[in-house]
Amino acid sequence: MKRMPLTQKQFDLVATPPDWSPAEIPVSQWLCLPRVVRPYDTVAVMGSGCESTPRYINGIFAVAGADVLVLERNPKTDEPEGNAYHYVFQRSGHHRYPYIMCGLFRSETRVPHWFSAEDLHVYWGDVGEKPNRAVPADAARRPRR
Numbered sequence: 001m002k003r004m005p006l007t008q009k010q011f012d013l014v015a016t017p018p019d020w021s022p023a024e025i026p027v028s029q030w031l032c033l034p035r036v037v038r039p040y041d042t043v044a045v046m047g048s049g050c051e052s053t054p055r056y057i058n059g060i061f062a063v064a065g066a067d068v069l070v071l072e073r074n075p076k077t078d079e080p081e082g083n084a085y086h087y088v089f090q091r092s093g094h095h096r097y098p099y100i101m102c103g104l105f106r107s108e109t110r111v112p113h114w115f116s117a118e119d120l121h122v123y124w125g126d127v128g129e130k131p132n133r134a135v136p137a138d139a140a141r142r143p144r145r
Contacts, residue, residue, distance in 0.1 A: 002104065004034050005097035011089065014066060016047040020055070022110060022123050023047060025066065037085045037104050041070040046110070046123045049089065058105045062088040067109045069120075080116040084109040 013029040016022075025045040030036060049064025057065050068085045075081060087103035111119040 001102055002035065004101045005092065005094070006033070006089070006099040006101050007096070008098055010034075011064075011099040014045075014047050014064060014089070016049050016064065018050050018052070020048045020050050020053070022067075024123070030066075030068075033101065037068055038070045038083075041073060042068055043071055043082075044069045044123075054090075057088045058086065058102070058108050060088045060090050060102050062090050062102075063099075064089040065108075067111070067123075069111075069115070072114075080114045080119075082111075082115040082117075082119075084111050084113050084115055 010033055013032050014025050016025070023046065025047045027042055027045060030042070030045040031039055036042070045066055045068050047064060047066040049062070051063050054061050054063045056062070065086060065088045068087065070083050070085065072079065072081055072083050084106075085103065086105040086107065086109045087101055088105070090100050090102065092098055092100045106113040110122045
C-alpha cells in the first residue's frame with residue numbers, strides 16, 4: 001500500500017456529498033492527484049465520504065474513499081471488461097498536508113474488482129434515475145445560503 005500526502009486543495013478535488021453516498025468525481029479532477037492507477041484507462045471515479053463520521057475501510061480510519069473504474073484493455077478469456085480499484089483518504093493532523101491518500105486496494109469497492117457493465121447500477125441506479133454528481137471542488141469554501 002502506498003501512502004501519499006495531500007494538501008487541502010488536492011483533497012477538495014475529490015469532495016463528495018457528506019453522507020457516504022456515492023457520487024461521480026470528474027476524471028479531470030481525479031487526474032490532478034498524485035500517482036493514480038491507470039489514468040488513461042479510467043472511465044469513471046466514484047467517491048463517497050463524510051468528515052464527521054469516519055469509517056474503517058481497508059483497515060484505515062477513513063473520511064472518504066474512491067472507486068476507480070477502469071477499462072480492461074487485454075481481458076483474459078471469460079474476464080469482464082472492467083477492473084475496480086479503491087483508494088481511501090484519512091486525516092493526517094499535519095498542517096501542510098492534512099490528508100493522506102492510501103491505496104491501491106482491490107477490495108472494499110462497491111463492485112467486484114473484475115466487473116461488468118451490469119454491476120454499475122450500484123453507482124448510477126436504474127436507467128432513468130437522476131445521477132448523483134460530486135460537489136464542485138470549491139464548494140467546501142462557499143458560504144451556505
